[in-house]
Amino acid sequence: MKRILLTLNLALVLVSLYFFVTDKNNLSGIHAVSKTVAELEDVAVADEPVVSSGYATIKRTVEKDLQKVFPNLTISGDLKEGRMDLIKKILFDLPEDKLQNLFTFKITQIKGNNRGLGGTNTIIINDYNLSDEEFSAVLVHELGHAIDLGGIQGSPAAKKSAFNDGPNPIFVNDLSTIYYAYSWDDSQKKRSATNQLDFVSGYAMTNPFEDFAESFTYYYYHNKDFKKLAQNNEKLALKYDYMKDHVFDGFEPQTGQGDANPNRRVWDITKLAISI
Template sequence: MRETLLLLSGFVLLSSSTNLDVLLHQSVPYSPQSASTEQAWIASLESTHTETKAQTTSTVEGERVHGSMTREMKRQYEIAAYRRTKAQARSTPTATPSPRVATLNPIFDKQDIEPEHRVIADQAFRIIPGHCQAFLKNFYVRYDNPQHRGLGGKSTIILTGSVPDEEFRALFFHELGHLTDLGCFQGTAVAGSTPYMDKDEQIWKDDPSVSFYQISWMNSQAHNRGTTEEDFVSGYASWDMFEDFAESFVYYVLHREVFARRAAENDALAAKYQWFQEHLPDLPKVAKSNTRWDGAIPWDITKLSYDWKPPTELVARR
């Protein structure tokens, strides 16, 4: 289900009828209330530098020297200071920095986002290609217990912070799927039109997502003839082609082995699984599903349990 939102000053989230420069698609219907307000936190540190003058009392090798320094005394003072510095350098072991210590992406490192959520989002974000990362311009987390859990579009992700960390990460990946679909993968008008629209925006023929939509969708609203519920990774994925993409994306990222097993039994799922392998070949395997395929189609992939097991190089880059 998709809504159009307007981010005003103070980042107030208005009703879905408002015009936006960013079309947002929600993992579940999202309440049109204010998002977390980005705040500017400015720490001012003042340093007072006092220039040492000849009349100043100084210490040379532990001895206080008063009055004006002669040129020789000043030279001896500088030699002694140099020796102390060298001695301290020899006695102080050099700490090897941890490869896991790095600066968080500024888009997540905000004072109004809880530290754990900053780390989760930052680390998860790194799995997609750099040119796709460049499309995320706005990220907000709400802590006011919103009725709905998330929004994602071409350049914006808004999540609730009132869920467990495992679900928060899965929601992030779902909305990241929308950003990848609508932001990273785009076509050009010269390629021609398709029966697929993102509300009133045409999706062009050379958009890589078109080949994904064609697996199950005749147009923006209707399934292909013969399509069944088994052709979607979840009940929610059958809602529209954008949710089909986002749910399949998070399923591929967090439950890849189960996706592969289901794909072995269903041609449509096999085509979707293959699409991700071809168009996002470098997506690392970062999790192990705690679910088994027993024939029961889940409604919402973001509710499924998994173990987060990112590769060492991904963690080290954080």
């Protein structure tokens, strides 16, 4: 009996060690991402709860559809009902070739944590108290980071640019540097004579990467408004055209009301009302 208990204990130790190591690996993977530009948006990490069985079937069906277009992508975490359909709709709308480096999409529900994180290969959405609309907007914002950092890349054969994503250099042949240079000298410093109206939101003024992700979200969900603001602002005209030509391959969604005030900017694009 003692021997059985001992074996059982040993087995338990081994099992917990396995989970500890696995979890540690997960955390270190995410930590590497959080050290990038998305640090501001904080990391939300949780155990992966089991999806309720009814919804699990829907999740599997949608997952199969997504797998055909995004074979590298794994979606995990605490998914509320209906979320997979929203995710599918958004992912299928975006340029698929620029999302092939997105491997990990994790969903958590943790009170008090920030709503999202996006990096080269990973996005995390903290779906705590988010409406369908806010979930969608935060997802698009984080996908904007994934496209900027993982989908549009330069090569180490080229020189390093003035921009860097945390410890990771961004090379001069990375097309995102064209976008960054409209308003930024480097990853922190805005160009001289930069005006707040040159940005789609207050949050876009944080750094070049948030500038990109906010414009990306604005282009996708408020296209008519972005177009209107671009008529009155030279930098926004450049940013609109960049999104159209280099990110969305000419696709202009017929979204938004087109009644944005040209002399004001909101703080956060993901808080604006949208129709999904």
